[in-house]
Amino acid sequence: MNNSYLTSIFTNCINKLSIDIDLTELQFDTPKDIKHGDLSTNIAMRLTKKLKKSPHLIAQDIIDNLEYDKDLIENISIAGAGFINIKFTNKYYQQELQKIYSAGDEYGKIDIYKGKKINVEYVSANPTGLLHLGHGRNAAIGDTLANIYQWCGADVTREYYFNNAGNQMNNLTKSIYARYMQIIEDENFPFPEDGYHGSYVKIIAEELVKKYDKQLTNIEDKNTFKTIKDFGESWCFDKIRKTLDKMNVHQDIFFNEDSLYKDGKIVDVLSELKEKDLSYEKEGATWFALSKLGLESDRVIVKSTGEPTYRLPDIAYHREKLKRGYDLVVDLFGADHIATVPDVLAGVKALGFDVNKVKVIIHQFVTLMENGEQVKMSKRTGKSYTLDDLLDEVGADVVRYFLIMRSVNTHLEFELSIAREQSDKNPVFYLQYAHARICSILEKLKNENIDLTKIKNADLSYLNDDSEIKLIKTLILFPQMLQIAAEKSEPHILCEYLKDVAAAFHVFYHNCRIIGSEENILISRLLLSNAAKTVLRNGMRILGVSYPEKM
RNA sequence: GCGCCAGUAGCUCAGCUGGAUAGAGCAUCAGCCUUCUAAGCUGAGGGCCAUUGGUUCGAAUCCAAUCUGGCGUGCCA
Numbered sequence: 001m002n003n004s005y006l007t008s009i010f011t012n013c014i015n016k017l018s019i020d021i022d023l024t025e026l027q028f029d030t031p032k033d034i035k036h037g038d039l040s041t042n043i044a045m046r047l048t049k050k051l052k053k054s055p056h057l058i059a060q061d062i063i064d065n066l067e068y069d070k071d072l073i074e075n076i077s078i079a080g081a082g083f084i085n086i087k088f089t090n091k092y093y094q095q096e097l098q099k100i101y102s103a104g105d106e107y108g109k110i111d112i113y114k115g116k117k118i119n120v121e122y123v124s125a126n127p128t129g130l131l132h133l134g135h136g137r138n139a140a141i142g143d144t145l146a147n148i149y150q151w152c153g154a155d156v157t158r159e160y161y162f163n164n165a166g167n168q169m170n171n172l173t174k175s176i177y178a179r180y181m182q183i184i185e186d187e188n189f190p191f192p193e194d195g196y197h198g199s200y201v202k203i204i205a206e207e208l209v210k211k212y213d214k215q216l217t218n219i220e221d222k223n224t225f226k227t228i229k230d231f232g233e234s235w236c237f238d239k240i241r242k243t244l245d246k247m248n249v250h251q252d253i254f255f256n257e258d259s260l261y262k263d264g265k266i267v268d269v270l271s272e273l274k275e276k277d278l279s280y281e282k283e284g285a286t287w288f289a290l291s292k293l294g295l296e297s298d299r300v301i302v303k304s305t306g307e308p309t310y311r312l313p314d315i316a317y318h319r320e321k322l323k324r325g326y327d328l329v330v331d332l333f334g335a336d337h338i339a340t341v342p343d344v345l346a347g348v349k350a351l352g353f354d355v356n357k358v359k360v361i362i363h364q365f366v367t368l369m370e371n372g373e374q375v376k377m378s379k380r381t382g383k384s385y386t387l388d389d390l391l392d393e394v395g396a397d398v399v400r401y402f403l404i405m406r407s408v409n410t411h412l413e414f415e416l417s418i419a420r421e422q423s424d425k426n427p428v429f430y431l432q433y434a435h436a437r438i439c440s441i442l443e444k445l446k447n448e449n450i451d452l453t454k455i456k457n458a459d460l461s462y463l464n465d466d467s468e469i470k471l472i473k474t475l476i477l478f479p480q481m482l483q484i485a486a487e488k489s490e491p492h493i494l495c496e497y498l499k500d501v502a503a504a505f506h507v508f509y510h511n512c513r514i515i516g517s518e519e520n521i522l523i524s525r526l527l528l529s530n531a532a533k534t535v536l537r538n539g540m541r542i543l544g545v546s547y548p549e550k551m
Numbered sequence: 552g553c554g555c556c557a558g559u560a561g562c563u564c565a566g567c568u569g570g571a572u573a574g575a576g577c578a579u580c581a582g583c584c585u586u587c588u589a590a591g592c593u594g595a596g597g598g599c600c601a602u603u604g605g606u607u608c609g610a611a612u613c614c615a616a617u618c619u620g621g622c623g624u625g626c627c628a
Contacts, residue, residue, distance in 0.1 A: 033571070042570060048608080055608085080571045081608070126628075167627060194627095285626055296553085296624095303626040310628045335622045338555055364556060365621070372562085406564065409556055411621065413563065418577080424590050425577060433590050441587050496565060499575080506591055515587045551590070 002480070003028050003039060005072065006086060010041070013065045021047065028086075037077070037085035038473070044082045055082025093472040094460035100475055100531045107531075108478045108538045112486065114153035119321055120146040122332040123244065123251070124161040127236035128172045130200055131243050131387040133366045133403075133414060134334050139387075140403035140544070141363055142332045143249045144491040147542045152486045157326070158250070161317060163257040164233050166307070172196055172236075173229040177219045179205035180228070184214050204235050243388045247396050248544050257313050265316040266308060269351065270301070278350055288312075293346045314340060315347035322353045330489070331360045338362055361489050363408040370416040394419045397545045401428040404491040404543065427499065431540060432548055434502035434509075438533040439549035441514055445526070448515060454523050455530070462524040467508040471532060474504040478535050482542075491543070498539040505532045 006028055014021060025046055028039040044059035051058055059078045066076060072092040077085050100107050122142025125135050143158070150156050163169075175195035179202045182189045195201075208216065208231055216224050244250070260266050270286070273279040278289045284304030288311060291298050301312040321329045333341070341360050349355045368375040368385055375385055391399055398419050405427065406412045418425050445452065463469070477497065485493040514525045540547045 029570085031571070032574085036571070040571090045570080045608080083571070163628075171627095283626085287626095300626045305626075307626085309626060314628090335556070337623090337628075339623050339625090340628075342554095362555075362622095367621095369563095410564080411557070415563075418563090422590075426590080427576070429590050430576090433588080437588055437591085444587055492565085496575085503575090507593095509587080510583095510592045513587070551588075 006039065006041075009066055009068045010043070010062070012067065013062055016065050017061060019047065019051070021050070031083075031085065036079060036083070037075075037087040039088075040079075040083045040085045042083055044078075044084060048082075058082070059084050090464050090469055091461070093469050093476075094463055096476050097460055097463070097472045097528060097531060100534070101527055105534060105538070107534050108482055109151055109153070110479050110483055111153040112483055113149055116154045116327040117157070117325060118146075118149050118154045118328045118330065119157045119159055119324070119326045120149070120330045120332070121159045121161055121321075122146075123240075123249070125240060126163050126168050127233045127240065128168045129196055129198055129236060130239055133368055133385070133387055133390065136247070136387040136390070136399060137363055137366050137403045137412065138332055138334060139244060139247060139249045140400045141361070141408055141491055142330075143247075143544055144400075144404050144494075144542065145330065145332075145361075145486075145489060147544065148482060148486050148491065148494070151482055151538075151542060154328075157252050159253040159255055159321075160251045161255045161257065162237075163313075164237075165258055169229060169233065172201075172232050173225060174219070175201050176204050176208065176228055176232045177216070180208050180216060183209050185217065200236075200239075204232055207231075207235070239388070243386075243391065246388070246391045247399060255317070257317065260313050260316045260320070265320060266312060269312060269316045269319065269347075272351055273301075273347075276350060288343070288347065290343060290346055293350060295342060295346055299343055310340065311343050311347065314344045315351070318344055318348045318358060319351055319353060322348070322357060327357065329358045331358065333360065333362050335362055335364050359489065361408060364411045366403070366412045366414055368414050368416065375416065390419075397432070398426065398428050400544050401495065405495040407490055407492050427495075428545060429551070431498050431502045431536060431545070433551055434505045435533060435536045435540070435547045436549060436551040437509060438505070438529050438536070441526075441529060442533075443549075444515060450519070450522065452526070454519075455527050458523045458527045459520055460524050460527065462521045463528060465508075465512055467504070467511040468525070468528060471504040471508045471528060474501050475531055475535050478539070494539060494542060498536065498543070501532065501535050501539070505529075505536070508532075 007023075007026065010026055011023060014023070014026070021043075026041065026043055028041050031037060031040045044055040044062060047053075047058050048055050056078060059082050062084065063076055063078065068076070072089055072095075074087045074089045076087075079085050120142055123131070123135055123139045125131055131139075146156050146158050171192065171194060174192045175197075178189055178191045178195065182191075183205055191197075208228065211231075212227070216228060218224055219228070270279070273288065278292060279301065280287055280289060285300045286302035287298045288301045289298050290296070299311060300309050302308050318329065341362070345355050345358060345360070348358060387399075394416075402414055402419055403412070422429070424430070463472070478501075481493060481497040485491060508528070512525055514522055514529065516522075517525065537547045
């Protein structure tokens, strides 16, 4: 945590004392116990070895030489093993609140990624079926991260990569065909062993019957095969896009793997690897010599059938993204894709690109639960709970929030019974309720005989209640929380933070009346409520959750 | 076997670039609505931070080993 005012006065002091220290070690934390002050630093303890003095003596030395504004800092003291604790005055917080109010709707925007071009690739499901909850987590995290980067000043491109060729699509085509034949010819027509068992395949087949009647019985015919495949693909893609739309996920670029072949990028990569002596032929296949790059074993990149494995296009695709000039290329994968990461990165590096510009985020799985029992979501079984079903049932707000409220690298349990519940058990409503409450006050005030323009010149020295100061303290943290969430690529940090904001507001609301208070108090509390509303609304915007004015 | 992720309250999870008495929500129990939305607030109980060692002023956090669960370890993506 940083605090510009404290950093400056401590830096001056350290320079004055001629202490030789890396100033990045100077950090301020919020103590768990409020009795220890508002912020504290362990700098004295960190200096014990270097200065060969007890932390208490060092701390005392620092405090004696600190020059600070007594209007802003109430006191600085030593405690515990040598912590330096700082307590700000209410005036300090009142001033900080004024800054938030001045920033208005823009409050929270920071510029750590200003001028940076960032590409975030997410969802990227092939059009072989419907999206499930795992894709939902990917979509929610990816979309929220993209929002976070934007608030950090970046120029963000949202991308979806898909493959409508290859084995998976052929498999889908054969599956649809089998269902089609079962309808029009023989209900015992054999279903492919590795086929897609999802009930959606039957629906596609039914629609196929409606449109083509019995014209598609010969799958050996290339045109017939293509007709079925194209039909299945566009059916799936249409559903996928509608689902994402429902979830308020909108991507800028839909990149088709196929274009890498058409534009010769696959061949390029292959020949470059060959030139660099990083590929070789064995058993009819082409191998990528990963062992030469420090990895454990070599892998096939072109099968003996002549088709590339996923590694080759993945490498080509990443190279293309980097060529487009992004400063950062973010990939979001489910845990089942982890195996591809080292190979692709090694490939990108071997082709001479900076792998540090590629950031791979792996999220763990989602388990759908209902009253403590696991609900199956598998594509292979006929019965499945799709993302679309879930969006229809509980709405985009709940789905998005539930899927980002946990750290990306923990397994996530999505409890349907709670998601369905429109009550205090459901954490989304806690945030939305706080926002709606504020809006409700503002609405009521319109009917009171009060000059609301006075808010511009509000005298904030009227804000001294513990709950008022606590709320300001929480609101101040917004930009820092955004930065941490961006740097750690962890959207859930914002969820946790907004919960704190809502809680601080609810306590303030409970303790401090607005309507009916003396005018100076009313106006200053109104300003504070407005600031809270701004933070909640901006935060929920980033999460992609709506912020209703009434509930 | 090897690699990645996880193991913290009854349940779901924060905290993990080392700091002071380990937190939240739900569940349980006890309070608070004639005043701006009770989808709220206040309080209580609930813990061997998987286990064992190590590193040091200090370890839930770092290191090692072990145990448990998830996901990988394809000429599938």
